[in-house]
Amino acid sequence: MMITLWALSACTGLGPGGDGISTRVEELWVEPTDLTLTVSEGEPQELQFTAFARLEGGLETEITLVSWTSSNLSAGDINDDGLFTTVDTNGGVTEITAAHLGLSASATITVVFAKDIVQSGLDEGLPAAWASAAEPSEGGPSVLYPLDGVTVPRNLEGLTFLWSKAEGDDVVYRLRLRSAITDISLYTDQDRYTATAALWEQIAAANRQGEVEVTIESARWSGGVLSDRRVSTPAKLSVNRLDADGSVLYWSTQNLGIMRIPFGETVAEPFYSGDQPGMCVGCHAVVEDIDRMVVTHDGINGVFSVINIFDPGNPTVVVNTNDSNRFTFKTVSPDGQYVLGSIFGKLKLYKLSTGELIKDLTPSGYYLAQPDWSPAGDEIVAVNVKGTQDEFRFTGGELVVMAWDEAKQTLGTPEVVVPGDGTYNYYYPAWSPDGEWIAYNRTVGGGYASEKAEVMLVKGDGTVGMRLDQANGEGALQNSYPRWGPLPDSDVLWLAFSSKRDYAPADFGLPQIWVSAIDTAKAEQGLDPSSAPFWLPGQSTNSDNHLPYWWGK
Numbered sequence: 001m002m003i004t005l006w007a008l009s010a011c012t013g014l015g016p017g018g019d020g021i022s023t024r025v026e027e028l029w030v031e032p033t034d035l036t037l038t039v040s041e042g043e044p045q046e047l048q049f050t051a052f053a054r055l056e057g058g059l060e061t062e063i064t065l066v067s068w069t070s071s072n073l074s075a076g077d078i079n080d081d082g083l084f085t086t087v088d089t090n091g092g093v094t095e096i097t098a099a100h101l102g103l104s105a106s107a108t109i110t111v112v113f114a115k116d117i118v119q120s121g122l123d124e125g126l127p128a129a130w131a132s133a134a135e136p137s138e139g140g141p142s143v144l145y146p147l148d149g150v151t152v153p154r155n156l157e158g159l160t161f162l163w164s165k166a167e168g169d170d171v172v173y174r175l176r177l178r179s180a181i182t183d184i185s186l187y188t189d190q191d192r193y194t195a196t197a198a199l200w201e202q203i204a205a206a207n208r209q210g211e212v213e214v215t216i217e218s219a220r221w222s223g224g225v226l227s228d229r230r231v232s233t234p235a236k237l238s239v240n241r242l243d244a245d246g247s248v249l250y251w252s253t254q255n256l257g258i259m260r261i262p263f264g265e266t267v268a269e270p271f272y273s274g275d276q277p278g279m280c281v282g283c284h285a286v287v288e289d290i291d292r293m294v295v296t297h298d299g300i301n302g303v304f305s306v307i308n309i310f311d312p313g314n315p316t317v318v319v320n321t322n323d324s325n326r327f328t329f330k331t332v333s334p335d336g337q338y339v340l341g342s343i344f345g346k347l348k349l350y351k352l353s354t355g356e357l358i359k360d361l362t363p364s365g366y367y368l369a370q371p372d373w374s375p376a377g378d379e380i381v382a383v384n385v386k387g388t389q390d391e392f393r394f395t396g397g398e399l400v401v402m403a404w405d406e407a408k409q410t411l412g413t414p415e416v417v418v419p420g421d422g423t424y425n426y427y428y429p430a431w432s433p434d435g436e437w438i439a440y441n442r443t444v445g446g447g448y449a450s451e452k453a454e455v456m457l458v459k460g461d462g463t464v465g466m467r468l469d470q471a472n473g474e475g476a477l478q479n480s481y482p483r484w485g486p487l488p489d490s491d492v493l494w495l496a497f498s499s500k501r502d503y504a505p506a507d508f509g510l511p512q513i514w515v516s517a518i519d520t521a522k523a524e525q526g527l528d529p530s531s532a533p534f535w536l537p538g539q540s541t542n543s544d545n546h547l548p549y550w551w552g553k
Contacts, residue, residue: 023055024055024056025053025054025055025056025063025100025101025103026053026054026055026056027053027054027103028051028052028053028054028063028066028098028100028103028104028105029051029052029105030049030050030051030052030096030097030098030105030106030107031049031050031052031107032047032049032107033107034107034108034109034110035047035107035109035110036109036110036111036112037086037109037110037111037112038111038112038114038183039086039087039088039091039111039112039113039114040088040113040114040115041088041089041115042088043088044076044085044086044087044088045085045086045111046083046084046085046086047083047084047086047109048082048083048084049068049078049082049083049084049096049098049107050062050082051063051064051066051082051098051100051105053100063100065100066082066098066099066100067080067098067099067100068080068081068082068096068097068098069096069097069099070084070094070095070096070097071094071095071096071097072092072093072094072095073094074087074090074092075087075091075092075093075094075109075111076092076094076109076111078096082098084096084109086111087111089113089202090113090181090182090202091110091111091112091113091179091180091181091182092110092111092181093108093109093110093111093180093181094108094109094111095107095108095109096108096109110180110181111181112180112181112182112183113181113182113183113184113202114183114184115183115184115185115199115202116184116185116187117184117185117186117187117199118187119186119187119188119189119190122172122187122188122189123221123224125224126172126174126187126221126226127185127187129221129224129225129226130174130185130187130217130219130226130229133219133226133227133229134229135229136217136219136229136230136231137229137230137231138230138231138233139230140166140215140216140217140218140230140231140232141163141164141165141166141173141191141216141217141218141230141232142163142164142216142232142233143161143162143163143214143215143216143232143233143234143235144162144163144164144502145160145161145162145503145535146159146161146214146235146237146532146534147235147473147532147533147534148235148236148532149235149236149470149531149532150236150237150238150531150532150533150534151237151238151239151240151492151516151517151531151532152237152238152239152240152517152534153239153240153242153243153244153263153494154201154239154240154241154242154243155243155244155263155264156200156244156263156264156534156537157197157200157264157265157266157537158194158195158266158537158538159194159195159200159534159537160192160193160194160195160537161175161192161193161194161195161214161216162191162192163175163191163192163216163232164191165191166218166230168220170220170221170222171189171218171219171220171221172187172188172189172218172219172220172221173187173188173189173190173191173216173217173218173219174186174187174216174217174219175188175193175214175215175216176213176214176215176216176217177203177212177213177214177237178212178213178215179210179211179212179213180210181210182202182203182212184199184202184203203239210238210239211236211237211238212236212237212238212239213234213235213236213237214234214235214236214237215231215232215234215235216231216232217229217230217231217232218230238517238531240491240492240517243263243264244263244485244494244515245263245485245486245552246262246263246485246486246550246551246552246553247260247261247262247263247265247312247550247551247553248260248261248263248496248513248536248548248549248550248551249271249284249286249293249548249549249550249551250498250513250545250546250547250548250549251280251281251283251284251545251546251547252268252540252543252544252545253543253544253545254540254542254543254544255270255273255540255543256273256280257270257271257272257273257274257281258271258272258273258281258284258295259271259539259545260312260551261513261536261537261538261539265538266537266538267538268538268539268540271312271315272284272293272295272307272309272315274295274297280297280298280299280302281295281296281297283295283296283299283302283328283329283330283547284296284547284549285330285331285332285339285549286309286332286549286551287332287333287334287336287352288334288486288551288552288553289334289335289336290336291308291309291310291553292306292307292308292309292318292332292336292352293306293307293309293315294306294307294330294332294339294352295307296327296328296329296330296341297321299328300328300391300392301326301327301328301343301344301391302326302327302328303321303322303323303325303326304321304325304326304327304330304339304341304355305317305319305320305321305355306318306319306339306352306353306355309551309553312553318353319352319353319354319355320355322355324357325350325355325357326341326343327341327342327343327348328341328342328343328369328391328392329341329342329369329370329371329391330342330371331371331372331373331380332352332373333352333373333377334373334374334375334376334377335377336352337351337352337353338350338351338352338358339351339352339355340361340371340373340380341371342368342369342370342371342382342391343391344391345362345366345367345368345369345385345389346360346362346368347360347361347362347368347371347380347382347411348360348361349361349409358409359409361409361410361411363402363411363413363414366384366400366414367384367385367386367389368382368383368384368385368400368414369382369383369385369391369394369397369427370382370383370427370428370429372429372430372431372438373404373431374431374435374460375431375432375433375434375435375487376435377404377406378403378404379401379402379403379404379431379460380401380402380404380411381399381400381401381402381417381429381431381438381460382399382400382402382414382429383397383398383399383400383426383427383428383429384397384398384399384400384414384416384420385397386398386420387420387425394425394427395425395445396420396425397420397425397426397427398416398418398419398420398426399416399417399418399426399429399438399440399458400414400415400416400417401414401415401417401460401461401462402414402415415462416462417438417458417459417460417461417462418440418456418458418462418465423444424442424443424444425442425443425444425445426440426441426442426456427440427441427443428440428441428480428481428482430482430483430484431460431484432484432493432518432520433484433485433486433487433493434487434493434520435460436459436460436520437457437458437459437460437493437518437520437523438457438458438459438460439455439456439457439468439482439483439484439495439497440455440456440457440458440482441453441454441455441456441479441480441481441482442454442455442456442467449478449480449481449498449511449546450478450480451476451477451478451500452476452478453478453479453480454467454468454472454479455467455468455471455472455479455480455482455495455497455516456468457518457523457529457530459523464523464524464526466523466526466527466528466529467528468495468516468518468528468529468530469528469530470516470528470530470531470532470533471495471497471514471516471518471530471531471532471533472530473499473501473532475501476500477499477500477501478498478499478500478511479497479498479499480497480498480499480511480546481497481498481546481547481548482495482496482497483495483496483497483547483548483549483550484496484550485515485550486550486552491519491521492517492518492519492531493517493518493520494515494516494517494518494550495515495516495517495518495530496513496514496515496536496548496550497513497514497515497516497533497548498511498512498513498514498545498546498547498548499511499512499514499533500512501514501533503535503541510541510542510543510544510545511544511545511546512535512536512539512541512545513535513536513539513545513546513548514533514534514535514536515533515534515536516530516531516532516533517530517531518530518531519531536548
């Protein structure tokens with residue numbers, strides 16, 4: 001029996017009512033139960049909720065003395081009378097809860113944001129025609145980019161979707177981005193689309209840490225009739241819930257200088273090219289705390305200078321070159337006190353503020369190169385060269401970690417974390433921003449940044465190591481020079497590296513900067529923690545871009 005307990009708002013809920021019926025609530029539920037609402041811009045949805053109670057004795061009744069809440073106001077809100085109103089700008093999932101005297105009941109509402117975007121000049125009737133057309137056949141265009149399995153930060157500007165062309169002059173395409181809470185379609189007659197800031201924010205805001213299915217459909221459009229509808233194999237894209245901070249500094253052979261791409265921008269800007277045009281200053285290192293960059297001039301064993309980069313628009317030299325002070329690769333202590341450079345197998349310690357040589361730190365019997373200081377400042381990782389001894393094209397490299405004694409200004413005995421072997425060569429190590437992991441390169445035989453170079457990962461103590469399968473992909477792609485992004489408050493770290501993989505169809509066969517998301521929780525289990533990488537927007541595709549260094553500004 002179901003009745004409405006009109007007097008419940010005046011009762012205490014602790015005993016029998018005046019007619020002998022108990023008003024003690026034993027169970028609460030809400031109706032409607034879990035459901036999905038589809039919204040679009042300017043068209044929010046409303047839904048009336050009702051709370052019901054089962055009283056002591058079994059009587060079921062509508063109950064009005066409840067408080068209503070929505071767990072996710074970005075999806076919608078509910079008023080005191082149980083009327084839920086969605087937003088109309090994005091999707092989301094929210095729990096609608098009714099509470100009464102310590103009891104509560106909930107329903108899950110999924111809000112799906114739907115949007116149709118028709119390219120300027122095309123028939124506005126395309127979305128309706130697509131909705132009424134027969135189901136698509138397989139064999140549609142191929143999704144060329146983004147790569148299947150990629151993870152992107154929510155503030156990635158300028159993400160371009162690329163697909164293969166279908167034959168015919170009357171072909172139109174539908175790019176569909178769909179998840180549990182997003183269904184956005186773009187209609188175009190082109191084979192690419194670059195997401196606007198507003199659209200990407202809608203996708204990112206609605207799908208942070210969520211998976212988006214990307215499909216491309218082709219069809220023929222003639223006289224208002226849609227025919228021969230075909231769909232691609234879906235690709236998966238995940239959106240991380242937080243932004244990627246800072247900017248990436250990299251060496252460009254086209255510009256003969258260090259370029260800068262701030263995250264959220266789509267145009268690379270010249271950053272620093274040195275005082276002598278055409279001289280290489282590609283080997284660079286940055287120290288965050290005091291906004292300094294150290295560059296080596298003219299490549300192998302060149303002189304170095306220290307640059308003040310506090311004002312990104314006006315880097316200035318604070319320590320000039322000195323012909324007696326030379327190295328190739330270098331690292332800066334996190335506190336900005338020291339520069340540690342490698343030259344002819346020696347590690348030389350310099351004072352950053354003056355460029356003054358302090359001492360040789362190389363342990364006896366070792367030929368060390370390519371050092372990197374840990375974020376905590378207490379360890380150095382470097383390559384111990386056991387084969388051909390050359391700064392760039394050595395063989396027999398192994399990775400070693402040494403403790404740094406600040407008081408004595410000395411290094412401890414090298415501990416091997418990646419042993420050398422007869423097959424592979426290891427080089428270019430870089431500490432992760434949490435100080436737990438080391439990214440590095442592996443290749444077969446000698447060579448530096450060779451065609452077969454791969455990006456690897458090892459725990460700082462050498463206990464866990466693996467190839468980053470998703471980040472590397474397959475083939476000789478020259479995946480080199482890995483460098484980490486700043487530590488975010490999230491579940492992934494960002495790793496930038498140089499790679500020759502296709503950014504189809506703009507493939508010039510030159511290295512470009514790519515970024516992969518690294519889930520270190522998977523790495524702890526010995527699983528591949530990487531995602532397929534994305535191309536860093538803003539680069540020139542006819543430039544050899546490498547040595548990405550992530551700066552927090």
